Amino acid sequence: xxxxxxxxxxxxxxxxEPGKAAVGExxxxxxxxxxxxxxxxxxxxxxxGSGTGAAGAWVKSERQVERERVRRSHARRSASLATVSxxxxxxxxxxxxxxxxxxxxxxxxxxxxxxxxxxxPDVLKGFLLNxxxxxxxxPLILVVGMLVALARGIRKPAFFPIRALxxxxxxxxxxxxxxxxxxxxxxxxxxxxxxxxxxxxxTLGIIALxxxxxxxxxxxxxxxxxxxxxxxxxAARSLGLSHFKTMRFVVLPQATRRxxxxxxxxxxxxxxxxxxxATIGPLEALRQAQIHAASTFNYTAYLAAALLFILLxxxxxxxxxxxxxxxRRRRGA
Amino acid sequence: xxxxxxxxxxxxxxxHSVLRGIDxxxxxxxxxSLIGASGSGKSTLxxxxxxxxxxxxxxxxxxxxxxxxxxxNVDDVRKRLGIVFQAFNxxxxxxxxxxxxxxPRQVHKVAKGEAEEQAHGLLARxxxxxxxxxxxxxLSGGQQQRVAIIRALxxxxxxxxLxxxxxxxxxxxxxxxxxxxxxxxxxxxxxxxxxHEMSFCRDISDTVCFLDxxxxxxxxPAEQIFTEPENPRTREFLRxxxxxxxx
Numbered sequence: 183x184x185x186x187x188x189x190x191x192x193x194x195x196x197x198x199e200p201g202k203a204a205v206g207e208x209x210x211x212x213x214x215x216x217x218x219x220x221x222x223x224x225x226x227x228x229x230x231g232s233g234t235g236a237a238g239a240w241v242k243s244e245r246q247v248e249r250e251r252v253r254r255s256h257a258r259r260s261a262s263l264a265t266v267s268x269x270x271x272x273x274x275x276x277x278x279x280x281x282x283x284x285x286x287x288x289x290x291x292x293x294x295x296x297x298x299x300x301x302x303p304d305v306l307k308g309f310l311l312n313x314x315x316x317x318x319x320x321p322l323i324l325v326v327g328m329l330v331a332l333a334r335g336i337r338k339p340a341f342f343p344i345r346a347l348x349x350x351x352x353x354x355x356x357x358x359x360x361x362x363x364x365x366x367x368x369x370x371x372x373x374x375x376x377x378x379x380x381x382x383x384x385t386l387g388i389i390a391l392x393x394x395x396x397x398x399x400x401x402x403x404x405x406x407x408x409x410x411x412x413x414x415x416x417a418a419r420s421l422g423l424s425h426f427k428t429m430r431f432v433v434l435p436q437a438t439r440r441x442x443x444x445x446x447x448x449x450x451x452x453x454x455x456x457x458x459x460a461t462i463g464p465l466e467a468l469r470q471a472q473i474h475a476a477s478t479f480n481y482t483a484y485l486a487a488a489l490l491f492i493l494l495x496x497x498x499x500x501x502x503x504x505x506x507x508x509x510r511r512r513r514g515a
Numbered sequence: 516x517x518x519x520x521x522x523x524x525x526x527x528x529x530x531h532s533v534l535r536g537i538d539x540x541x542x543x544x545x546x547x548s549l550i551g552a553s554g555s556g557k558s559t560l561x562x563x564x565x566x567x568x569x570x571x572x573x574x575x576x577x578x579x580x581x582x583x584x585x586x587x588n589v590d591d592v593r594k595r596l597g598i599v600f601q602a603f604n605x606x607x608x609x610x611x612x613x614x615x616x617x618x619p620r621q622v623h624k625v626a627k628g629e630a631e632e633q634a635h636g637l638l639a640r641x642x643x644x645x646x647x648x649x650x651x652x653x654l655s656g657g658q659q660q661r662v663a664i665i666r667a668l669x670x671x672x673x674x675x676x677l678x679x680x681x682x683x684x685x686x687x688x689x690x691x692x693x694x695x696x697x698x699x700x701x702x703x704x705x706x707x708x709x710x711h712e713m714s715f716c717r718d719i720s721d722t723v724c725f726l727d728x729x730x731x732x733x734x735x736p737a738e739q740i741f742t743e744p745e746n747p748r749t750r751e752f753l754r755x756x757x758x759x760x761x762x
Binding site for chain 1: 523525532535536571572573574583584585586
């Protein structure tokens with residue numbers, strides 16, 4: 183029973199409505215009220231005009247008024263319960279941590295405000311490089327992932343080599359640790375001394391991340407494509423659409439929508455893994471923090487980097503939640 | 516005492532009222548049919564009884580207990596009800612046997628062996644003895660719907676709610692499902708069903724209710740509703756059904 187468990191926002195938002203809504207324009211389309219209780223009040227104003235059946239206008243019965251009162255008090259109770267338990271939990275954790283014997287040292291080494299202020303400008307400067315790597319790598323990964331997923335889906339015998347290659351690619355790059363891929367492309371690729379191979383370390387880092395994440399994203403896309411019911415393909419092919427047109431107009435649009443949450447999950451992970459590029463040299467946020475930590479013997483600089491990464495991932499996480507909620511609403515749950 | 520009492524039930528969706536003060540009594544062993552056009556509120560009424568929808572006014576009593584009280588435990592109420600959906604809603608990842616024994620084992624705490632024995636008995640009774648190990652996708656629509664009915668039956672509900680259970684079936688598969696429902700009636704099961712199968716409705720129902728625009732316009736013994744309906748709207752509806760060849 184969702185409305186019983188709904189926290190305080192329900193009770194506050196909904197109980198405010200009826201007074202305003204009860205005025206309602208008879209028979210008019212009426213703007214939908216925000217919630218359960220508002221709706222009832224508004225509806226009462228409307229039945230007079232739009233009634234089709236024998237029943238007359240509806241006056242909320244005393245039983246219903248009482249029932250709504252009980253529901254509101256339920257909602258209030260669970261809201262206050264949630265608040266209390268949250269506060270208790272936070273206070274408890276804070277108390278345990280700050281009362282531990284080593285806390286003063288830990289606080290000084292990891293949570294030192296002076297060091298934070300000192301390190302922040304450098305770390306922030308490095309962080310801009312993280313964002314740049316992320317913004318370039320992300321679209322590349324999407325393209326690679328999509329192409330590989332499509333290649334793995336081709337069933338024509340003549341394209342067997344492409345399919346085999348795509349399978350090999352995902353097998354290898356999902357198996358190899360990202361850090362090794364970064365080393366190999368960062369140090370190994372230039373060492374081949376081939377014509378036209380980039381030597382810029384940031385570019386090489388982006389290539390490495392694209393190779394590694396492309397394999398993951400390809401699997402995400404493939405699971406999305408596989409999840410589209412065969413009847414959709416049958417319907418499209420029966421209209422005369424080719425395999426690729428079926429993919430492009432029917433399967434991929436549905437599949438992509440379905441895999442948005444796992445894709446965003448991979449991108450949150452990618453945002454953090456841009457820090458791995460530091461291992462081959464570029465001065466991004468983590469590297470800057472490392473330099474600070476090494477010169478001051480204080481780890482607060484890492485905290486600065488962590489804060490920046492969190493600030494970057496939170497919007498993406500909320501966006502994922504928003505998309506998931508929208509999908510749920512559309513399915514009428 | 517009546518098994519189910521629906522008293523002045525209202526249900527609103529946004530600015531639209533789907534049910535506008537429905538009153539209905541169902542006695543034990545009675546079979547009540549709800550008929551009416553699409554959107555008349557038949558399915559919503561069933562969903563309200565099962566508490567899948569929260570009523571906006573009025574009260575529903577099951578064995579004299581107010582199940583629309585916000586303090587009532589929804590799961591406890593549903594333990595006593597069986598519902599069958601138009602689209603079967605079987606769990607595709609489970610065998611027929613697992614579908615049928617899920618609720619008895621997980622909700623009613625029946626031991627595995629006993630639950631399975633009971634399930635096999637029910638499957639045999641409705642001609643599905645050889646399908647216990649099959650998955651829903653391997654069955655025909657009629658077989659799936661019979662499994663869905665058995666799944667609802669397995670918890671020995673006080674009341675069965677059947678929502679357009681034959682609407683998604685091919686004509687030649689409808690009969691086998693209707694046969695199952697008939698047998699349920701003979702075994703004394705109390706049922707509320709919504710249906711478009713008018714001849715079946717006439718045949719099986721003790722009471723027929725005609726809903727129109729969320730209002731219960733006419734109620735009476737099946738013969739009376741089908742032979743001499745009082746309300747002009749009922750007459751109109753039955754005539755249109757007759758013209759479409761479904762009576």
